Amino acid sequence: MPRLSNENSLMEPSREKASTFQEHLNSALIEVRKHGLWRALRNVESAQGREITLNGKKILNFSSNDYLGLAAEPEIQDAAIQAIQTFGAGSGASRLISGSLAPHRQLESALADFKGCDAALTFSSGYVAAQAAICSLMGKADIVILDKLVHASIVDAAKLSGAAIRVYAHNGLNDLEAKLKWAAAKTQQPGTASQPRVLVVSESIFSMEGDAAPLPEIVDLKDKFGAWLMVDEAHATGLYGPHRRGLVDHFGLAGRVEVQMGTLGKALGSAGGYICGSRALIDFLINRARPFIFSTAPVPAASGAATAALRFIQSKHGAVRVKKLWENVRHFEQAIGRPEKAVPSVIIPIVLGESAAALNASQVLLEQNIFIPAVRFPSVPRGQARLRATISAAHASQDVDLLVAALKKVLPATK
Numbered sequence: 135m136p137r138l139s140n141e142n143s144l145m146e147p148s149r150e151k152a153s154t155f156q157e158h159l160n161s162a163l164i165e166v167r168k169h170g171l172w173r174a175l176r177n178v179e180s181a182q183g184r185e186i187t188l189n190g191k192k193i194l195n196f197s198s199n200d201y202l203g204l205a206a207e208p209e210i211q212d213a214a215i216q217a218i219q220t221f222g223a224g225s226g227a228s229r230l231i232s233g234s235l236a237p238h239r240q241l242e243s244a245l246a247d248f249k250g251c252d253a254a255l256t257f258s259s260g261y262v263a264a265q266a267a268i269c270s271l272m273g274k275a276d277i278v279i280l281d282k283l284v285h286a287s288i289v290d291a292a293k294l295s296g297a298a299i300r301v302y303a304h305n306g307l308n309d310l311e312a313k314l315k316w317a318a319a320k321t322q323q324p325g326t327a328s329q330p331r332v333l334v335v336s337e338s339i340f341s342m343e344g345d346a347a348p349l350p351e352i353v354d355l356k357d358k359f360g361a362w363l364m365v366d367e368a369h370a371t372g373l374y375g376p377h378r379r380g381l382v383d384h385f386g387l388a389g390r391v392e393v394q395m396g397t398l399g400k401a402l403g404s405a406g407g408y409i410c411g412s413r414a415l416i417d418f419l420i421n422r423a424r425p426f427i428f429s430t431a432p433v434p435a436a437s438g439a440a441t442a443a444l445r446f447i448q449s450k451h452g453a454v455r456v457k458k459l460w461e462n463v464r465h466f467e468q469a470i471g472r473p474e475k476a477v478p479s480v481i482i483p484i485v486l487g488e489s490a491a492a493l494n495a496s497q498v499l500l501e502q503n504i505f506i507p508a509v510r511f512p513s514v515p516r517g518q519a520r521l522r523a524t525i526s527a528a529h530a531s532q533d534v535d536l537l538v539a540a541l542k543k544v545l546p547a548t549k
């Protein structure tokens with residue numbers, strides 16, 4: 135039968151291909167293991183909170199970016215349910231087709247109000263928000279200047295934009311100035327067809343170091359050289375400043391930062407990313423940003439929850455929550471004997487060096503029912519594997535004491 139023999143002849147080479155494909159994957163995975171970089175998913179059987187359930191056991195959780203304990207806040211969950219009941223589980227299309235729903239508009243108007251900006255645009259993740267902004271603003275003829283430690287979403291977006299990339303030493307103002315000078319010389323070259331645009335990108339609070347960018351000085355520098363600035367507030371939104379808008383708010387710099395970016399998935403306890411700025415910036419992104427144009431709109435539940443989280447943060451309850459968070463952080467710093475930082479942060483890195491050391495410390499803590507994840511390359515540079523603990527407003531001060539006691543046990547060098 136010709137049909138069968140046909141199938142057979144097709145199957146032989148394809149089976150061979152399948153095996154080389156599997157071989158490729160397996161040898162890559164062997165390399166990953168060899169370098170102590172194997173990652174496996176943990177099965178968390180509960181909501182995010184001060185405790186999570188892992189393998190049926192209740193574990194004190196110092197791993198989450200849900201810094202205000204909003205992911206499991208009943209008022210915010212109710213808003214998500216309400217959004218589903220009214221607008222459904224899915225958004226049906228991209229925003230520009232038929233997917234721009236009332237929960238999206240409400241969220242963006244609440245975000246613009248909260249941030250004190252003209253306008254805001256939301257995306258299904260912060261990762262994609264970075265891509266949307268950087269890739270639509272910058273092209274092959276342009277220059278993107280990045281802090282050495284910016285998040286992968288920003289690095290990937292800068293690469294995808296095709297712009298020339300320059301990296302300055304982490305929080306290094308002299309190096310940033312040198313890179314800005316270099317870029318300014320390029321923009322003033324005679325005979326250049328189009329003037330390159332220059333964009334500086336920094337996080338405000340760095341995700342793996344927990345330190346703050348010197349934003350006032352960065353703003354002065356980019357103004358001096360006529361560059362633009364994008365600030366990623368992923369670990370600061372909701373936590374800093376008189377309006378809890380972020381570190382830009384803390385330093386009173388809102389009018390001087392061209393692009394403000396953040397996520398709805400951390401202190402806001404929901405999911406999604408945002409860009410805030412001028413009306414023209416937002417209209418530009420609606421018209422140009424491919425991740426906005428070609429992707430289904432965020433689900434109504436996420437937008438509804440994020441809107442409720444913004445309301446919560448701006449309420450008296452929010453003020454209490456933020457106060458509790460900073461009390462926990464101060465309590466920790468004092469108990470562990472660290473000097474107070476000018477700009478405190480909820481992120482506590484304990485750098486251990488080799489991957490195995492970080493993994494081992496994390497495992498020892500887990501056996502004591504305390505979860506602090508080990509963070510390794512490529513999330514941090516090689517040789518700088520660490521425990522990354524995060525403190526939340528959901529923790530009780532006794533939880534912080536348990537954290538300090540446990541850390542002192544695994545790290546005899548930590549006073």
Ligand SMILES: *Cc1c(COP(=O)(O)O)cnc(C)c1O
Pocket residue numbers: 259260261262285287337341366368369396397398399405406407
């Ligand atoms: C988490 C994070 C992002 C990405 O946000 P998601 O909403 O999780 O995609 C971007 N930048 C920084 C600094 C982050 O920590």
